Amino acid sequence: MIGIHRTCLKMWIGAVMLTTASAFAEPPEPPEPPPTNGAQGTQLHGTDRFESINIPLASVEPSAPPAGVTCAPAKALALGGRVAALQGCSGGSPPVTSRFLEGPALVGTSFRAPFEGRSVKLVITDARCHVPIKGPSKPNCTPEEILDGTAYWEYSVTASTNDGTTMPLCPLGSGFALPVPNAWSAGGALLPNPDYFTFACTPKNEGTDELPFFVGGGVIAKCIDWGYPPWAGAYTPDLALKFHQLCTRMAMADYCGEGRSNTLDGTPLFFMGVQNAIAISTNGRLPKWLGKDNGYSLEAVWKMSACGDVRPLCLGKTRWDSLPLEATCVNRALDLHERTQPCEDVDMGALAGTTLLVSYSLFIDHALVSFRANGTSFVTTSAVTVDLKTHSWGPDVSAYGLDLDGNGVADVSPFVPMRMEGPLLSAKLPDEILKRMGKLITPLYRCSDGLGHYLLTNNSACDPRQGYTRLVVNGDRGIEGYLYSAVDTTSTGQRRPLKLWHHPTLGLFATSTEAPDGYTFVRDLGYLPSVGQLPGRDL
Incomplete structure (x- = not known):
């Protein structure tokens, strides 16, 4: 492996892990989600102290079975936006041969994750049907909705460290979290790994649909609601992972790909995929401003490199003029694909078919x-x-x-x-x-x-x-x-x-x-x- 770029090696390992899911020929790319109003955030998970934890599925400890029932050790699975525990059982009247725990049945279940050289115990204390931050839909989490992926359970979780301190995993926002498969690096990179999952805290919109202001939560949950979950659905597994990583970097304004935000939480955002970006362009050039009173300025075009790194293709002129240097690019210089020209000068027509996102921001x-x-x-x-x-x-x-x-x-x-x-x-x-x-x-x-x-x-x-x-x-x-x-x-x-x-x-x-x-x-x-x-x- 000598001479292989570290990032490329990481992506090669990820590709091997996704071989089964990607073995079949991919169908044509479906239409992208429509342009979306949202708000940027500063954390991936929205958990403050526990941003770095990845939760082993093997650590599951379900609640006690009914009286008279004996169960084998449980196994947990994370698939799509779901996490569930399964147990083989015996005894009881009537006889209980197995337990399938999901949604409200998971209340009382715990997991344990490595944390600061020790561990943290995570206990599910409540469950409810997730209400997306985008759209009027309010699902009921019927079995049919859960199976077809149009509804998800979200959970209230407490975190207990070895020193005995117990606190909410999601300190702000809705107080609930979505279970999300795979793991994340400290630098904000999505690491495909079927043995892990994380809890992504959901934000609370205290603004309006036209001008949302999301308090708390993390960008992982926001991107799921915006139509870019890290699992197959509208997109193939590989493309879904790419769009989700593009979305999380964009939502944090993580220009350097280090997991460090360059925005303030709640900054209003308007974004779209390449198809819609080309549609609003004139002679291939993106407009400098959008929205009411031209309030949204062109922020960036986000693109994935051949090695899987996400960084801006370019920044908009207004973002260059307003960008603070604090907290950016600690470990490397800002490395744009287009270093000396703003996004207003990039020909979007030449990027047709490229997997990318374009963001406009109401810079605060x-x-x-x-x-x-x-x-x-x-x-x-x-x-x-x-x-x-x-x-x-x-x-x-x-x-x-x-x-x-x-x-x-x-x-x-x-x-x-x-x-x-x-x-x-x-x-x-x-x-x-x-x-x-x-x-x-x-x-x-x-x-x-x-x-x-x-x-x-x-x-x-x-x-x-x-x-x-x-x-x-x-x-x-x-x-x-x-x-x-x-x-x-x-x-x-x-x-x-x-x-x-x-x-x-x-x-x-x-x-x-x-x-x-x-x-x-x-x-x-x-x-x-x-x-x-x-x-x-x-x-």
């Missing part, structure tokens, strides 16, 4: 970048643009330029980029999110004195004694974006304070997370969110 976070001129004058803003031909990725922000007039072209300016401060909640947060976050966030106002000096502050009057007034860009009322107004004391270090500084001699202001030379501290303005953090915890 933007990159906040500090610029400096003449060593003492500063401006901190999310009104930036990126030169893709010179962008080297990582901490280098030299490819960023000011775009204070909002025309998508770098301003002619003495200011040069200094530092990426982090993500900032967008000034265009949807009304549903603004309503829910309420007093937990505070606006930042973009101000100027008309003399080339700038101020970013939480004072809506822009410190008028200094001659500053709000600087409006594209009708945004001079609001740069939103900060958290208080730090989450349970997530120490996950949010950094953004501070206002003042130069006592020059009378100039600076807004940054670090003190500029010669400037003195004025006040804390609020806290920057962390990429991958869950605003849903604050709602």
Whole structure:
């Protein structure tokens, strides 16, 4: 095996394991699911502490049989969206020869999974019929619906560690989880393995059908409901696995394929397959915006490489301009198929027949970048643009330029980029999110004195004694974006304070997370969110 790329080797092993399922000739690809409204997430399973666990089916321990019945050790099976336990039995009146446990009959059944060098015990405490997040259907989980795959049981599960602590496996969202076959790597890769399954927590939609806002849960469950489960149904087994992996990477905005999210939980998403993407294209080029008031910006085209890695073919221009560098590509550089051109310039017609997904996002976070001129004058803003031909990725922000007039072209300016401060909640947060976050966030106002000096502050009057007034860009009322107004004391270090500084001699202001030379501290303005953090915890 010397010389085989590690990722290719992984996919070769997976292919061997799927040989039986893929041995027959594949029928023509069916029509893809229609374009879908959804919301991005930051976790695969939505279990917080237990994201890394894979559950051995062999660890099943069913509830006690009826009085007078003796049963052999149980065997568990995971198939499609189902998990069930089977036992051979004897005794009882009338005689019981076997037990088949699924749905409510699984309540009391436990599994044990490796966890942090020890193990965690998972106990099913309740069962109900899963209500999909997409569509009006409310199945009843009749035997016919279960058999034909139009309905699934979901389960409430507790997790108990060796130290005796017991907690809900799904701390947010619906509180229930779907059983999903196969295992997952720590880097978010789907690992076909018939001996394992996982629990995928389901989210709770606290928004509307038109503008969903999903709290809690994980992207695995979302992708299942969006029409991309990791098992055969509308697609062959191999194609179903590919679409599911594409979907989970897309839903987490996992641009580097490392299992690390580059979005904020609940970010509204609109996505489609290649057939629908070509249908909305003009001369093969995707539109830059979609939706009401062109609110959704082209985010990415997601494609699987020959070795099975999922990464974007490209990013949209707006995503490049708004993308924070925090929490991205820890172990490798951002490796796009199309490195120096945005998705708007890619010919979708040439990709007909390719297995891919196209995503549009209502971005709720933007990159906040500090610029400096003449060593003492500063401006901190999310009104930036990126030169893709010179962008080297990582901490280098030299490819960023000011775009204070909002025309998508770098301003002619003495200011040069200094530092990426982090993500900032967008000034265009949807009304549903603004309503829910309420007093937990505070606006930042973009101000100027008309003399080339700038101020970013939480004072809506822009410190008028200094001659500053709000600087409006594209009708945004001079609001740069939103900060958290208080730090989450349970997530120490996950949010950094953004501070206002003042130069006592020059009378100039600076807004940054670090003190500029010669400037003195004025006040804390609020806290920057962390990429991958869950605003849903604050709602």
